Amino acid sequence: MTAEPAVAVRxxxxxxxxxxxxxxxxxxxxVDLTVNRGEVYGLLGPNGSGKSTTLKIxxxxxxxxxxxxxxxxxxxxxxxxxxxxxxxxxxxYFYKFLTGTETLRFFGKLCGLHGEQLHQRxxxxxxxxxxxxxxxxxxxxxxxxxxxxxxxxxxxxxxxQLVVLDEPTAGVDPAGSRDIxxxxxxxxxxxVTVLLSxxxxxxxxxxxxxxxxLANGKLVREGKLEExxxxxxxxxxxxxxxxxxxxxxxxxxxRDANARLVAQRRSTTTLERFFLxxxxx
Amino acid sequence: MIRVLxxxxxxxxxxxxxxxxxxxxxxxxxxxxLGLREQIGQLGFxxxxxxxxxxxxxxxxxxxxxxxxxxxxxxxxxxxxxxxTLQPQSIMFWDMAAWHMAWNASAAVMNxxxxxxxxxxxxxxxxxxxxxxxxxxxxxxxPDNPRLYEAxxxxxxxxxxxxLHASEYFAKAAALPGAMSYDRRFSAYELSYCDGREREAYxxxxxxxxxxxxxxxxxxxxxxxxxxxKIDIPQDRRIPDSA
Amino acid sequence: xxxxxxxxxxxxTDLTRQRVFYFILIFALILIGSSVFMSRFSFQQxxxxxxxxxxxxxxxxxxLLAILATARLIPQDIEDRTxxxxxxxxxxxxxxxxxxxxxVLGLLVISLFIMSxxxxxxxxxxEQTLLSEAMRQYATAPREQLEDALRTVRAAGLxxxxxxxxxxxFMKASVLAATTLLxxxxxxxxxxxxxxxxxxxxxxxxxxxxxxxxxxxxxNGWFTHLFLALVALIFPDLQAFNRVDQVVAGHALSLGIFTxxxxxxxxxxxxxxxxxxVMFYGKEL
Ligand SMILES: Nc1ncnc2c1ncn2[C@@H]1O[C@H](COP(=O)(O)OP(=O)(O)O)[C@@H](O)[C@H]1O
Ligand SMILES: [Mg+2]
Numbered sequence: 001m002t003a004e005p006a007v008a009v010r011x012x013x014x015x016x017x018x019x020x021x022x023x024x025x026x027x028x029x030x031v032d033l034t035v036n037r038g039e040v041y042g043l044l045g046p047n048g049s050g051k052s053t054t055l056k057i058x059x060x061x062x063x064x065x066x067x068x069x070x071x072x073x074x075x076x077x078x079x080x081x082x083x084x085x086x087x088x089x090x091x092x093y094f095y096k097f098l099t100g101t102e103t104l105r106f107f108g109k110l111c112g113l114h115g116e117q118l119h120q121r122x123x124x125x126x127x128x129x130x131x132x133x134x135x136x137x138x139x140x141x142x143x144x145x146x147x148x149x150x151x152x153x154x155x156x157x158x159x160x161q162l163v164v165l166d167e168p169t170a171g172v173d174p175a176g177s178r179d180i181x182x183x184x185x186x187x188x189x190x191x192v193t194v195l196l197s198x199x200x201x202x203x204x205x206x207x208x209x210x211x212x213x214l215a216n217g218k219l220v221r222e223g224k225l226e227e228x229x230x231x232x233x234x235x236x237x238x239x240x241x242x243x244x245x246x247x248x249x250x251x252x253x254x255r256d257a258n259a260r261l262v263a264q265r266r267s268t269t270t271l272e273r274f275f276l277x278x279x280x281x
Numbered sequence: 282m283i284r285v286l287x288x289x290x291x292x293x294x295x296x297x298x299x300x301x302x303x304x305x306x307x308x309x310x311x312x313x314x315l316g317l318r319e320q321i322g323q324l325g326f327x328x329x330x331x332x333x334x335x336x337x338x339x340x341x342x343x344x345x346x347x348x349x350x351x352x353x354x355x356x357x358x359x360x361x362x363x364x365x366t367l368q369p370q371s372i373m374f375w376d377m378a379a380w381h382m383a384w385n386a387s388a389a390v391m392n393x394x395x396x397x398x399x400x401x402x403x404x405x406x407x408x409x410x411x412x413x414x415x416x417x418x419x420x421x422x423x424p425d426n427p428r429l430y431e432a433x434x435x436x437x438x439x440x441x442x443x444x445l446h447a448s449e450y451f452a453k454a455a456a457l458p459g460a461m462s463y464d465r466r467f468s469a470y471e472l473s474y475c476d477g478r479e480r481e482a483y484x485x486x487x488x489x490x491x492x493x494x495x496x497x498x499x500x501x502x503x504x505x506x507x508x509x510x511k512i513d514i515p516q517d518r519r520i521p522d523s524a
Numbered sequence: 525x526x527x528x529x530x531x532x533x534x535x536x537t538d539l540t541r542q543r544v545f546y547f548i549l550i551f552a553l554i555l556i557g558s559s560v561f562m563s564r565f566s567f568q569q570x571x572x573x574x575x576x577x578x579x580x581x582x583x584x585x586x587x588l589l590a591i592l593a594t595a596r597l598i599p600q601d602i603e604d605r606t607x608x609x610x611x612x613x614x615x616x617x618x619x620x621x622x623x624x625x626x627x628v629l630g631l632l633v634i635s636l637f638i639m640s641x642x643x644x645x646x647x648x649x650x651e652q653t654l655l656s657e658a659m660r661q662y663a664t665a666p667r668e669q670l671e672d673a674l675r676t677v678r679a680a681g682l683x684x685x686x687x688x689x690x691x692x693x694f695m696k697a698s699v700l701a702a703t704t705l706l707x708x709x710x711x712x713x714x715x716x717x718x719x720x721x722x723x724x725x726x727x728x729x730x731x732x733x734x735x736x737x738x739x740x741x742x743x744n745g746w747f748t749h750l751f752l753a754l755v756a757l758i759f760p761d762l763q764a765f766n767r768v769d770q771v772v773a774g775h776a777l778s779l780g781i782f783t784x785x786x787x788x789x790x791x792x793x794x795x796x797x798x799x800x801x802v803m804f805y806g807k808e809l
Contacts, residue, residue: 296757
């Protein structure tokens with residue numbers, strides 16, 4: 001059991017019929033993918049590249065045309081493969097007539113929780129996602145970011161070993177998006193496996209251990225982030241308080257060693273970091 | 282796609298399996314539903330059978346009542362026929378229909394001075410017959426309910442003045458569960474007016490009399506005394522005078 | 525079981541927060557309430573008309589409620605993607621479908637309960653009024669005449685048969701709900717479901733006749749024969765549950781018929797729900 005990876009996808013192909021024609025469109029094409037226990041795996045790719053479809057197959061919501069998907073060694077077709085899984089769908093939508101607390105209670109019951117244990121879990125999770133104040137509000141009054149957070153809370157209700165997040169940061173403002181990334185990092189620290197998808201590469205870059213890149217349903221690249229992005233024959237130096245003189249000497253050293261200085265510029269912050277610093281004050 | 286075919290096949294199989302079950306549960310009014318269609322057409326038929334029937338019948342009945350208040354007799358007859366066809370299990374509809382014909386409409390034609398007496402009498406009898414007709418059909422549909430037999434007995438008694446039939450129908454009513462307590466008595470009273478049936482009537486009345494104080498009503502005693510005289514019951518077997 | 529109940533109670537909450545439920549319920553209560561006035565038109569047998577109108581209203585509106593409430597349940601969940609979140613939990617699909625159906629049945633119980641409460645209250649009050657009127661009218665008449673009069677009123681009043689007939693109305697509405705659930709697993713739009721169910725409703729009430737003609741083999745052409753057979757085999761016999769007319773007209777509903785009909789209803793519900801589950805297991809979200 002321990003040897004099984006958290007998620008194992010083998011030769012996965014999914015074709016959807018095009019309505020009113022006899023053609024099929026291929027959403028996922030022969031994908032092999034492994035998510036190891038305890039890692040954060042990012043499934044990246046542009047819109048329509050097959051990320052959501054892959055995740056839905058893993059969760060048993062859609063069946064593969066061919067190939068297989070397993071969670072902790074159990075086939076996704078089995079109900080019990082989802083015993084220890086939390087899922088946040090893309091643009092989640094819950095029952096508008098329930099309050100935050102009621103929503104979590106409902107999903108908790110679906111996971112077989114009840115009584116005091118469930119009650120405590122709800123309080124903890126509302127606190128974790130910062131919705132304690134809004135807990136008695138109907139979901140109809142929640143903003144997009146709040147819905148995303150209650151969605152995260154329901155994904156975590158059964159204290160899952162694997163959390164699957166479809167576009168968790170899409171449509172959320174930078175502060176919310178940072179909170180979500182912090183939460184993912186926190187989950188990893190606790191040994192929870194996270195599988196997430198995103199078309200916003202920059203936003204997930206810092207949290208993913210490994211990424212897979214999907215394009216037109218095919219997995220075109222997979223690996224550790226730094227390895228994928230490293231340019232083999234280049235090294236970056238970032239200096240603080242460097243004098244003009246020091247910079248000149250470094251350039252000379254480089255020339256002497258037959259290396260070429262490719263770029264030299266003032267460091268800038270990202271716009272996102274700038275925004276976060278500004279709104280934090 | 283295969284799944285859809287399997288499900289359709291399953292529905293058909295289920296249909297075949299449940300068929301004997303459905304046949305086993307006695308339908309409330311099979312012959313009636315078949316008869317209904319001839320009378321009210323496809324659309325009304327469908328509506329009538331789909332849970333709207335009682336309501337449609339009630340509305341028709343209320344219309345008949347309104348027509349009666351306006352003394353539109355032909356319309357009353359038509360609407361009452363419709364109401365009883367729609368809801369033949371309603372005793373009240375048959376009873377009221379017969380009453381409107383035999384009592385109200387018949388009285389109205391008798392009062393119609395523009396017609397000659399012979400015409401009026403003939404018409405009056407036609408209305409009696411219409412009333413009888415309603416009751417006969419009502420009894421066909423509801424053979425176990427004493428109310429319509431009682432109504433029929435009253436019709437014979439008061440309109441046709443046919444005491445033998447009246448007695449017969451009161452007796453039929455008396456034999457059914459839920460009969461009025463007077464049915465048995467009335468049957469005997471009516472019989473006491475029939476020539477040649479005096480002995481039988483006497484026996485019945487006497488039996489009632491012997492049942493105790495409850496049955497010893499003034500009319501019963503009067504009829505009993507009348508018969509004792511008529512068929513010469515020996516003095517010692519007659520009922521006492523001061524009853 | 526807990527999961528099914530959680531889904532059922534959630535479905536019930538969802539349904540009771542929808543306007544159409546209140547619309548239908550209030551409409552029903554108005555009709556039942558007004559039956560008192562309508563029945564005044566008919567002198568004498570006002571209790572019968574009161575019962576006819578009230579029970580007829582209950583029959584039609586609970587059927588309508590069953591169809592409308594069930595028609596959008598699952599499609600709406602799929603459209604809103606709430607079904608994703610639910611089925612991504614360790615919830616077997618049959619429990620999901622069962623929970624939805626139970627939610628609707630709960631709604632039907634609640635609405636029939638409210639309607640019956642009003643109806644019984646009115647029937648009881650009118651019955652008491654008529655009884656005391658009869659007492660006054662026959663105060664001087666012999667005792668047995670009074671008793672006959674009282675008996676006539678009581679026979680038309682509140683009796684256990686009525687509760688049984690209402691029980692069968694519930695069975696009919698439940699059968700319609702289960703059928704609607706099955707149709708939604710085929711259907712692509714709500715309109716399609718509702719139109720199909722309106723057909724099922726009407727043809728279901730005529731099924732008995734089609735079945736009779738079919739089984740009697742009254743020498744029609746093979747086409748008519750096939751048509752009648754299909755109607756008899758596909759559609760549920762809804763008329764079997766319409767014992768209301770019979771009861772109102774004063775014909776007793778035997779316990780045997782009541783039980784048999786109830787069992788038949790359970791059988792229908794079980795089969796249609798199973799088929800809906802089978803269809804739903806093949807459905808991709
Ligand atoms: N239920 C479906 N029916 C038909 N085509 C679908 C369905 N779901 C997804 N697709 C198609 O599959 C492709 C991949 O979609 P998706 O997995 O949602 O992409 P992503 O999540 O990467 O944006 C798209 O071309 C989409 O149109
Ligand atoms: Mg997507």
